[in-house]
Amino acid sequence: MREIINYFKSIFFALKSLWTGMKVTGSYFFRPWTIITQQYPENRKTLKMFERTKGELVMPHNDKNEHQCTACGICQMNCPNGTIAITSLSIETPDGKKKKALDKYIYNLGMCTFCGLCVKVCPSDAIVFSNKFEHAVFNKNKLVKTLNKEGSTLKKGVE
Amino acid sequence: MPFTFSIYDFTGFTQWIDATLRGACSPFWAVLWEMVIVGVLFLAFYAVVGLYLVYAERKVCAFIQNRVGPNRVGPYGFFQTIADLIKLLMKEIISIREADKLLFNLAPFIVIVTSFLALAAIPFAKGLHPIDLNIGVFYVMAISSMGVVGILLAGWSSNSKYSLLGAMRSGAQIISYELSVGMALVTMCVLAGSLQLSVIVEQQRDLWFIFKGHFPAVTAFIIYMIAATAETNRGPFDLAEAESELAAGFHTEYSGIKFAFFFLAEYMNMFIVASLAATVFLGGWMPFHIPGLESFNHVMDFIPPVLWYIGKTAFIILLMMWFKWTFPRLRIDQLLNLEWKFLLPISLVNILIMAFIVLMGWYIGL
Amino acid sequence: MTEEIIIKEAPEQEISINMGPQHPSTHGVLRLVLSLKGEMVQKVEPHCGYIHRGIEKMTESMTYQQIIHLTDRLDYLSAHMNNAAVCLAVEKALDIEVPERVKVIRTIIEELARIASHQLWWCSFGMDLGGLTCFFYGLRDREKILDIFEETTGSRLIQSYNCPGGLMADLHPDFQRKVKEFIVYFRKLLPEYDELLSGNIIMMERSKGIGVMTKEQAISYGMTGPSGRGSGFSCDVRKHHPYHAYDKVKFNEVLRTEGDTYARYMVRIDEMRESMNIIEQLIDNIPAGDFAVKMKPIIKLPEGEYYQRVEAARGEFGIYIISKGEKYPYRMKFRSPNFSNLSALDALTRGHKIADLVAIGGSLDYVIPDIDR
């Protein structure tokens, strides 16, 4: 007899626990306003990243097409996997001294791990992270970018 | 025969077609033409139902899961499954080395043909009943009991371990649960005293069977729902294609359109069991009536039978989807346990209770 | 003269079947070779290395700051804890006392990461059992934590937020408010997890009494973290060898004695509550101060050996550094919790069914890159 009672008890318990679960899912089904989906391409205009979001490395240029990189190479040295390659030329300053200047700041977006070391160690704050995340391309080579703009020069006063 | 089209009764419509055709050509050709028309219509119906069930499932699960689901292909993602179909049609079909090609190709035929034939016996509305056999309930059961062969063949002939394992599982599962489906239906047949689906529907003119048969009918309904979910291989009984265990189960090796047919058949089977449940338990296309409340019944009569039918079927399908997206999956031994130690004994007893109630005349309404 | 080809194998012979590397339930690229008899698992042979990336060798040519970005990627779900181990080891070796603020922030972030990791485990465990909706609910709540992380650290998953001597950046001003909001939110939603899965009869049937491991076995296999604590092995590093601010907060070590899949499951669920307790104790009194101490640009550890253990989301994470006084470590070894836990898989699953194997695997919650390193 006890067995039979247990038998029905177990059935009852099982049905109850199933119903508990169904209540949860069912309640969401009937509350479509709880949907949290961001409709990405539609909300592109309004989509705001957090300001610290690391999307890609950029080198800010001011309106005179000047950047702050002294081509010291510290970032290149600190980068753990060789994402950054800096080529520099030596130019002569007006007062006759030889100085290193940035020729090309090559940054391989397809390799960067966004560890943030380069930005942290840069003595002249020449590079920052931007929020842009839409980078997908068809050709891997497109991911290798030159950060300094064509014809840009070093900002005055940055050593 | 005049042309009478009414959404409340399709008999006139079908008879008109019949008469026109017979008037126009010889009986043989008339029948043939009729067949072609029915066939094409049915094909379209089948495809539309299949595709939109898939769409519905995706939307339902999306809503349950707090997201929106497909919404970029057409308005509200309405053409999503059509895109899928086109893609699958244009997808390479891979044949498997050392597979038994004949059986490998035969398997999708079997699953589709059985679902097609079973669908043929479902009464959609008054007069919209492709085949009205006097063994209707039994016929649907018999036909759908053959679908499992397709699954077993698919699993075996793919020459892959996962497929075979999945096929064995779903084979054992489907045949086991078929019993309970049958028992639940028998219970209702005791009440109806007939197997003919049209008669069964007619009998529920005043009140649906699930209310007429009260306690045993409700039990039978629950058993039917569980067993039918299991028989269609849907979650939480989807062991055969248990993603987390067996990759894709018995159709692991099927690609392209052949896979699509298994996919489609799964949904059509769901539709069939839901229709059968709607017909046998919830009164098919009969409106909801409460004996005695004439004005209420009149209001209900205004809703066309097709809508009643669709509504009930949709409700049961929704219920099955709700199950699937809520519960974790059972293990194979638990699954068989559930059938053989719970559902089968209970439904055996339930038949006796129903018989007793019928014997004593304790059911509601006569 | 026989008419058909007789199969050579004996009928009840075991056959082997591959699960993975590409398989939804191995959580990545673990490969399990199962010996089956029918559906009974006779033996499980884990084949690792499908994502062996040679991190230990790479560390031998990296500075300690750079190593952080590798420890991040070991067990990416408890990246903070792994980083903290490196930082703690370096700080201890150099005798640097980090500011209180750093300690508290690290603790909070670690606990948040633990919750996030357990949430992800919950989704994937639910998915392993076939409850697909769990996946979405778990990840939905996890997004909140990721937002908090991103706001402060700039990345969602792999933050590289710790650095020897402190943190990479200060907290975002919104941090405290958001964390508090999250705690309120998650306290409300955690019972839903129980309703959906923990209390479900199918789930209980599938996990109770499955994959039982006794305490002795657990210790012998070195099973740590929630998996070990489910067997009653008190192995919480936060309790026994406190670091950060863990000695200042009150929390319970969640222990269960059954040692089955369900116990491991419940330990994690309860740990989420415990983590929320810890965060609540700390979030309102984050001391002011610097977020890092000034370090030399090139860190050289004095010659010697250092061992640092922390409690990652999956168990005890340890790093063992042999330094020869250079800026690169001479040898660095990571003691990853998953690797030890994995070694118990065979013992756990013998005699169970394939479906149980999936459930047990889910309850061990392995992260493959952490195993393979």
Place this chain on the structure above:
Amino acid sequence: MLNAGIPMEAFLVVSTLMFFAGVYGFLTRRNLITILMSVELILNSVNINFLVFNRFLYPDKLQGHFFSLFIIAIAAAEAAVAIAIIINIYRHFNTINVEDVDKMRY
């Protein structure tokens, strides 16, 4: 109705062919399961005959109908036991070939 215009002999010829196909299989097959299948063919053809005779010769009675009904039931029971035995043999001898089983008896 459906059988209108089809002579009874046509049915009988079909069933005869099926019967002898079964006999052929029974004689040539050496695999126990295929032998079982041949037997099923034979039984099935007998069933057809019962029903055909019933329909065409005694359309008002149901004897043939019930006979075939019971034959099918018995065939099912027989198949169940036969398969159980076959599988047992297979588990024991690792073959279901009659000749091999014969040889391996001791």
Place this chain on the structure above:
Amino acid sequence: MTNQELKDSILKIEPTAVLEEGKQYLNLTVASDKWHSLAQQLKENKDLAFDYLFNLTGVDYGDTLGVVYHLESTTFHHVMVVRVSADRQNPQIPTICDIWRTAEFHEREAFDFFGIKFTNHPDLRRIFLDEEWKGYPLRKDYDSSLNQSY
């Protein structure tokens, strides 16, 4: 148990062992042929009860190879580091995976990376790398060009 007491009781078991106190933990160095029996004692001795092996590291010391074991007692919470070294040409160390089960995988790892052979190990194969992998990558003299297939 303090480190001093530990020292005493271990020396009682194995007089040839060398014990010294490191910065962090007590260090023990033992010859490889004595190691297995000592390990047995370390675990089974009621006062020592080192039942939890939480780390096993292979190290390339240059002229020799070595294995470092980190042991803890879950009852007394004392920790000890054991060092066993082996020669470079034919490194052999007795396995302890019969004592601490977790060592089975860790030893395979050490074999994989350093080529240290653990005698009596039930299943000593490479664990992470392919069977065909040439050389032992974590040895200092490993030539990384050996296996460059990609």
Place this chain on the structure above:
Amino acid sequence: MGVKIKSMKYEDFEDNEGLEVFKQSGGNILFTTLDGIINWGRSNSIWPLTFATSCCGIEMMAAGAARHDFARFGIEVYRASPRQADVIVVAGTIVPKMAPVLKRLYDQMPDPKYVIAMGACAISGGPFVNSYSIVKGVDLIIPVDVYVPGCPPRPEALLYGVMQLQRKIKMESAFSKKNTEAQRTQRDTENNK
């Protein structure tokens, strides 16, 4: 332009020059329309293979979850069997031991098939380029259609990558049978010169 993606302007996309390379002439009107329909179907129903090796896989999961919802694009149907998958999202590091497996999985997929390389590891080896056990980019093993940089890329970035893939699919001509493997490989190597 023949390629339109809902809610996104042509100019909003990166690498439009790269896209032009894939453009194939469709032939006569009938074929162009047919191409249009088929490509519409294909591009809107990209079923991925469940394939994730490491961290990026988690972000791929996040992309499928409620917040970002892959399903909106009709690509939520993750298939565990390569036979039914259209795209393989290589999410995570590939090491030499895994490479043959990946190749095999790719080979077992039915045509037309696509590959998205997600994350720095899959593109170039990422953080592990200097390791002894790394494949420096999956394009060394299988032809890649779209590269999604990041470590890990945000879910939105992956969605963006998927849209790029949709654009690429829409450029193709369904009947010219240019999608077969050998031609693809050849074309891709040319592009990546």
Place this chain on the structure above:
Amino acid sequence: MEITVNHLMFGLFAAMIMVFSILTVTTRRILRAATFLLLVLVATAGLYFMLNYQFMAGVQLTLYAGGIVVLIIFSILLTSHISQKFEPVGWKKAYFSALASIAGAILCITTILQHKFQATTEAAKEIDMKLIGNSMLSTDRDGYALPFEVISVLLLAAMIGAIVVAKRKKLKE
């Protein structure tokens, strides 16, 4: 005689039966044999259907096609592998068996064709389920109540027998 849909149906079913029953006994792959058997049985159900024995058709489908064949397929799945093929039957044996069968078939068919059956030509009535049920449960002369009960005993015996046989441990080592 005008060709009607009936003829087409009968032709289809008859052809299916003849072709597939021969294939069943001659194919060299065991699961194919089972599949062909299934098709034969389904076609037979079609014939029953044409005879207007709808219930029998249903029974044929459920028990034969959906029951016995499934069981057979199950046992095939257990005992054979896809790469197994029967060796062709020895020609002597095949020859004699075929001869015997064909001779038997010709004999029977000629007998059938020569015998004049008193067949009714009227179209078949539909057999109501009620009729079947009534005569199955009635205890009078045309009733089958006793067999009905005996079937249950038979099933019991079959079940017990099958379980005993299947559950027995290996006979000897």
Place this chain on the structure above:
Amino acid sequence: MSGEFLILFFIVAVVLVGGAIIFSNYAAPTSENAVKHDPYECGIPTKGLTWLQFNVGYYLFAIIFLVFDVEIVFVFPWAVVMKDLGMSAFIEIVIFFFVLVLGLMYAWKKKALVWE
């Protein structure tokens, strides 16, 4: 509509499947490579036979299923007339079920219903 339509539906279904497969075979792009037609096993070449041996588990259920399937078939005619025949039918079915339940009990006791 009547029975002829069964065959119609049969043919329509066959045409649907066959047509789609044939169409797909011609229209879809194809490519060849060495492993495409190998069985899938999570990306690892299959070793040994692709064949799993099963123990008693599955087929015992198939056998018991068959028995109960027969039972259902025989119960259907009974169900139809239950209402009309009343008591006698009820008693007959009780006996019928009783005997069957004996079988089920036996199977239960013999642990034939325990999947292994």
